[in-house]
Structures are given as C-alpha cells and as structure tokens.
Amino acid sequence: MERRLSAILAADVVGYSRLMEQDEVGTLAALKSLRKEILGPLIDEHGGQIVKLMGDGFLVRFPSAVAAVECALAWQDGRISASASSNALQFRIGVNLGDVVIDEEDIFGDGVNIAARLESLCQPGGVCISDIVHQNVVGRLETVFEDRGEAALKNINRKVRIWSWPIGTAVGGRVPSEKASPPEKFLLAILPFINLSSDPEVTQFAEGLTRDLVTEIGKFSLFSVTAPAAHNRGANRDAGALDVSRDLGAQYVLDGTVQVAGQRIRVSAQVTDVEMATQIWADRYNGSTEDLFTLQDDVTHKISGNLFHPLMKHAAQRARIKSQIGAKTYDRYLHCWHLIERPTAAGIEEARVDCEKIIDSDPDFVLVYELLAWVNIHGALNGWVEDPQVALSEAREAALRGISLDEKEAYLRSGLGMAEGLRGNIDASLRESQAAIDANPYDAEYPTFMGASLAFAGRLDEALAAFEKADRLSPGYPPIALFQGTAYLLAEQPGGAKAHLEQSLMTLPEYNWIRVCLAAALVALGQPDAARREVARLIDEAPRLTQGYLRTLLTPVNSQACDSLIVALQEAGLPE
Secondary structure (H helix, E strand, O other): EEEEEEEEEEEOOOHHHHHHOOOOOHHHHHHHHHHHHHHHHHHHHHOOOOEEEOEEEEEEEOOOHHHHHHHHHHHHHHHHOHHHHHHOEEEEEEEEEEEEEEEEEEOOOOHHHHHHHHHHHHHOOOEEEEEHHHHHHHHOOOOOOOEEEEEEEOOOEEEEEEEEOOOOOOOOOOOOOOHHOOOOEEEEEEEOEOOOOOOHHHHHHHHHHHHHHHHOOOOOOOOEEEEEOOOOOOOHHHHHHHHHHHHHOEEEEEEEEEEEEEEEEEEEEEEEEEEEEEEEEEEEEEEEEHHHHHHHHHHHHHHHHHHHHHHHHHHHHHHHHHHOOOOOOHHHHHHHHHHHHHEEEEEEHHHHHHHHHHHOOOOOOOHHHHHHEEEHHHHHHHHHOOHHHHHHHHHHHHHHHHHHHHOOOOOHHHHHHHHHHOOOOOOOOHHHHHHHHHHOOOOHHHHHHHHHHHOOOHHHHHHHHHHHHHHOOOOOOOHHHHHHHHHHHHHOOOHHHHHHHHHHHOOOOOHHHHHHHHHHHHHHHHHHHHHHHHHHHHHHHOOOOOOHHHHHHHHHOOOHHHHHHHHHHHHHHOOO
C-alpha cells in the first residue's frame, strides 16, 4: 500500500434509484454512453484517473486540486445536459485534497471520505469543495465559489469549511441562468412530528402540534412555510427529512419527535439547513400528559418564538456573500437585516444605501420599508444622524409608506410604533405595537419594542411586563436587555439599569445608546471615574452625541427624564 497526497473527485447521479425504477434499461444505457463519450475523455483531458465506479458513482484521483476543480466545473457546465445520450442525467460533485492510501485498484482514507461527504451536500448540478481545495484554486480560476461556512460531516472528527459553486453560475463568471435565481423568500418545510411511543393519543398530539406550528410560524412574513402530507420517512429519520425537503425545494426543515415515559412527555425539535445538512437550532420541551391541549399550545408558543431569530440570522449570513455579487432583492434584504440586527455606524450606513437600492429597483417590496425605518431609529438613538427628530420622522414616513402597500404587515406596525414612541406619541405607539402583537403573538420583537416605548414614557411596570413576555418568547434576544436597562434608568433604579446595560454591551458593543445610559447609571451609583470612561468613548466614537443632541431626542417623549439624564452625563463630561 502507498500513501499519497491527491485531489479526489466524488460524483454520483441525482435520483438514480428513481431513474432506474422508471427506466432501468434506458438509464443504464445513458450512463454507460456518457462515461464513454464524455466523462472518460474529460477526465483524461485533466489528467485524472478513475479509481472506482459504483453503479451511479465515480471516484476519480487527480494530480492537483486545480485539475480536479477544472474537471468538475467542465463536467457540470452544460456538456452533459447538451448530450443527447445523457437522458437528463444530473450529477452532484465533491472535491477534496488530502492524504489517501492507494491499495492496488482502490483508494481509502479521510481524503476520500470528505470528498464523498461533500458530494452528498451538493445541489443537483453543483460542485462543493473543501477549504483546502479552495485555497489551492482561488486566484487560479475565474469561477467564484460561495463560502458555506463550517459543517460537521458524518464520521469525520473535525468540522470542514465548505465552498460551493451554485447551479447556474457559469465558468468564467458569466451571468447565472434564470432557473438558478433564488426564491423571493426562503422556504421552511415543517414535517410531521414523529410519535416514538405506541399511544394513539400521543399521535393525535403530535399531529395537532404540527398543524399548530404550520399556522403560527406561517404568520412570520419574512419566509414562506410549506407542510407536506404525512409520508414514510423510514428508519433514517434525518435523511428522510432532508430528502423530502429537497423535493419540496425548501432551504430549511423543521421536524421533531414526541416521547412519553409514564406521565411525562418530551418534545424535541430541530431546524436543519437542507443544503448543508447541518443543524442550526434545536431545543426540547418537557411536560405532563395530564393536559395535552395546554401542553400543545405551550410548546407551539415556545417553538414559534425561539426558532425565528436563529433561523433569520443563519439565512442572513448565507445571503451576505450573495448580496456582494449581484443578488436578487430578497438576498439583499436579508443582508440588510443582518446589518440591522447588530447595528454599527458603518453597518447602518451600508444598510441605508442598500435599502435605497432595493426601493429603486423594487419599490413595492414591502419589508424594505421596515428596515429603512429601523435604519433611522438606530441612527437617532446612537448619534449616527445630524438631527434625531428628523431621522424619527423619516422612520415614521418609511413605515407608513410600507403600510400603504400592506396594512397587515406586522413588522411595519412595530417599526411605526417605535418611531411614534420616540416622537412622544405614546398612544399611537402602543396602538401600532399591539397591532403587531395581535398579528403575530410569537415574535419577541413586538413586545420588546412596545416595552421600549413604555420605558421612554416612564411607565416602568408595564414596560417590564412587556420585556418579560418577550423573554419568554425568545430568551436572550439582545434588544430586551438594552431596553430593560433603559427602563430601569429612566425609573431612577440605577442598579438594575447597570446590570442589564452591561449584559447588553456583550452582544451590542457598538450601540452608543447603551453607553449613554450606562454612564448616567454609574454617576447615580457613585462611580464617576467609570462613567467618565464611558463618556470618553462616546466622544471619540459619536461626537454628535452631545447634551444638545440628547435634548432634541428625548424632550418630546419624556422631558423630566431627559433633564435627569443630562445632569448625570454633564457630570461625566459629556459636551454641551
């Protein structure tokens, strides 16, 4: 046996079993002809050696990563679909570079196993390569690969960073084909939860839970939901879920199980990225079998609230690169959403520019107006605009423009509510916030920002109740701690303010409003040196955030609290 560094290409036919069932003779003939007429010469042309044929699969060894990837791209770049002998065969291809053990006519080792796992993650007609392969080909090939992040691969004891060449991205960077365009919204498949017990009552519970999740998660307008009819997923639950979801064209899948032990019941749920076959969220919920209807409502409530932000964050990260290479409207929207979830001065300005581009190209894309509203709200709170009240007026106008297109859109109602609250129109703020909550009671954003409006108005008890509701829906949602801290400060409880504001800084370190409130709380707690350090950073990073700026921002909503805040910040050294 010989050990050698080699580039390995693994490929197989998409839907081979189905094709064989439909036309065994024709499929075998097409594959044989394809190997002889196209693939064999193509592999020879790039210096490759077929080391194993596995029915519908190929294992090919190349002398370099560049040669292997060039062959893979040529393989997928229309030659097969243009061939009359192909009989509509499609392939998935994975390429890896690593040590392999060569034993006569076969090869073994992690280098081979990773290539095979990469191939299984590909979209039909696509190519997935490992990070080490990408390092070898970047700058040497014109083709752009998309960074899919790290993934845990079956039977591989380390995570592997993966890069992909999506369907329709042509070699040499030509324009993608129309059929490769991403969907306007990403699709979440909700599969029937599986009863792992033999109790028929638990089966009814699992079916009811699935139906309720479809109804409630369907209220989130940022993505679409599909729910296939019950199906046989076989013994391999994970593979079955992914196969069904791929057939539906879904990018994500929610599925789960229900287990019973005596009077105890446990529901486990997970969301998986279908393309990458990686879990992005999971949780479990325990309860009693004594009242299954109440438990069904409670679990529906918790799953619907808890999965939203991890799912949106993951989708936004995937869209980030697409938005830089000519993405469709929704991909650009997701990128803006990502910037606004973790706001910084540069990120908010980039989001403002992107929002304007979206509006120029698609003025009827409703959700962009919610983002534009939040661009202005964050700008006003953090000293990233010249005049905070002008920015809040622009936030209100953006939300109203979106509502004119879709008056039922909850995100717009929530954004309008926050803008109205900061402009001092507390009744209008609470009305809009409640409309958002009524439309979708499972999104933590809506009670969070209702609480924020109540906090700025000095209504502490009501604000804290709203924050408690938000935290039940999505524990750890960053704006909750931010506005809890604000509420305690404006209610003259600096100890509570400091604890929540310091917690908030851990997730939102560049959010200047947190430091404004924290500096005031530190002054009230008799810690002037620490307060001056926070103000010094504000002066350095947000020179617009002066006493005058804060008066303009806060006087309309709560002049008394504004005066108290200014006195404390003046002591900490904030300029007039």
